[in-house]
Amino acid sequence: MPSLRQYTSLLLLPTTFFGYALYANSALLMNAASPEAQASEAKDLSLSYVIDGEATRDLDTLYKNELPHRAASVGLFGNARYALLGAGRKGVIVGEDGWFFSAEEFKSVSSADITAAVDRIAEVQRDLDARGIRLVLAPLPAKSDIYSEEVPSLVRGPSMAEAYNAFAAALKDRGIVTADTRPALLAAKPFGEVFLKSDTHWSPSGAKATAEAVQTSLQVAGIALPSESVTAQWQTPVSLWGDLTKFVTSPDYAPTVGLTQESVPIYRTTVSAATDGADIFGDDTAVPVMLVGTSYSANENWSFADFLRQSLRADVVNVAKEGLGPGVPMMDLLAGVALDETTPTVVVWEFPIRYLGTKTLWQRDGDAKAGGGNV
Numbered sequence: 001m002p003s004l005r006q007y008t009s010l011l012l013l014p015t016t017f018f019g020y021a022l023y024a025n026s027a028l029l030m031n032a033a034s035p036e037a038q039a040s041e042a043k044d045l046s047l048s049y050v051i052d053g054e055a056t057r058d059l060d061t062l063y064k065n066e067l068p069h070r071a072a073s074v075g076l077f078g079n080a081r082y083a084l085l086g087a088g089r090k091g092v093i094v095g096e097d098g099w100f101f102s103a104e105e106f107k108s109v110s111s112a113d114i115t116a117a118v119d120r121i122a123e124v125q126r127d128l129d130a131r132g133i134r135l136v137l138a139p140l141p142a143k144s145d146i147y148s149e150e151v152p153s154l155v156r157g158p159s160m161a162e163a164y165n166a167f168a169a170a171l172k173d174r175g176i177v178t179a180d181t182r183p184a185l186l187a188a189k190p191f192g193e194v195f196l197k198s199d200t201h202w203s204p205s206g207a208k209a210t211a212e213a214v215q216t217s218l219q220v221a222g223i224a225l226p227s228e229s230v231t232a233q234w235q236t237p238v239s240l241w242g243d244l245t246k247f248v249t250s251p252d253y254a255p256t257v258g259l260t261q262e263s264v265p266i267y268r269t270t271v272s273a274a275t276d277g278a279d280i281f282g283d284d285t286a287v288p289v290m291l292v293g294t295s296y297s298a299n300e301n302w303s304f305a306d307f308l309r310q311s312l313r314a315d316v317v318n319v320a321k322e323g324l325g326p327g328v329p330m331m332d333l334l335a336g337v338a339l340d341e342t343t344p345t346v347v348v349w350e351f352p353i354r355y356l357g358t359k360t361l362w363q364r365d366g367d368a369k370a371g372g373g374n375v
Contacts, residue, residue: 082257089248093144094152095151095152096150100197100198100242100248101150105143109167111166113357117357118167120362124349128347131339133345133347134223135346135347136178138351139353140353141161141185142352142354143195143200144160146189146194146195160354163353165182168180177217177218179213179216181210184209184210185202191205193206196264201299202302204302207303207307211304211308214312223345226314228314230271230272232267235266240261240264240301241254267303269310271315287343288312288346289308289316290342290344291304291316291317291318291319291347291348292329292333292348292349293329293351294320298322304350326355327361328360
């Protein structure tokens with residue numbers, strides 16, 4: 001049965017919100033009705049002004065730019081919702097002990113979604129094979145799977161673990177070299193957090209465990225890379241707000257409800273050049289390993305490319321991109337000239353499974369050429 005606190009919270013939040021909304025909209029109307037505003041923002045209030053959508057755009061701009069106390073209200077309402085209800089806005093699942101999860105990780109992935117993705121990945125492999133390049137796929141399990149014990153019981157389930165296992169098995173059945181990242185992350189978990197608590201991404205510990213799983217997959221597949229001299233060092237940690245915190249409250253107000261920044265240690269590697277100034281292949285543009293994928297790879301705060309250099313004892317060129325999922329960066333790579341210019345021996349493809357079945361897996365949002373097609 002709901003507690004008195006929950007009943008009070010459910011009544012207090014909407015009452016406070018609507019009270020503020022009444023005050024804020026009154027302030028907006030008074031401001032809009034002032035002679036100064038009318039002189040500077042005079043509009044022809046015709047039917048076309050509404051039909052063409054200009055009225056909606058102007059209203060949206062007015063709310064974003066003129067709403068009194070907008071930043072403060074976002075933070076304060078977010079704090080109240082989190083403190084009283086233990087919840088955030090749409091897009092985040094608030095778990096136990098300050099763990100946040102992306103809502104994208106709680107969907108069902110169908111067998112058709114997996115088959116379609118594996119078919120497309122097999123096309124990519126054939127393209128790379130034709131260029132004399134080996135593909136290594138690194139499927140990344142969901143944070144909600146690795147830390148399922150921190151997920152609220154009402155939404156906890158095996159779907160993401162099942163999707164990972166089915167995806168990895170299908171890849172191997174098609175002869176695609178696949179790094180076993182889920183067992184590696186679970187094995188590393190007792191020794192340090194492998195995902196950041198308030199962020200969708202892995203921690204450096206998770207990136208390191210995944211890099212070692214990639215190295216193991218190359219060994220098992222018999223893919224040999226010339227060994228290079230790699231030096232490495234830890235650098236000063238950076239402090240950052242997890243990307244899921246903004247779905248709960250604003251950073252300015254987060255500390256008042258006990259939320260803190262993530263401290264991320266930075267790992268950096270350097271590959272020593274040959275004494276003659278050329279690389280081991282006799283071509284100063286050749287790099288043995290190319291990394292493609294998402295922000296898990298592209299964002300240097302996670303140090304994944306550096307851990308790959310350390311694990312593989314080989315140089316890595318990183319062409320991963322943020323904000324596009326795993327498919328689009330690979331499509332861009334195949335359509336571009338980077339493969340011809342760097343002539344890698346291996347392409348490592350980092351591929352979070354939470355993107356399986358998404359409409360923009362293989363094309364940018366808004367691209368008319370949705371789905372299908374050869375790579």
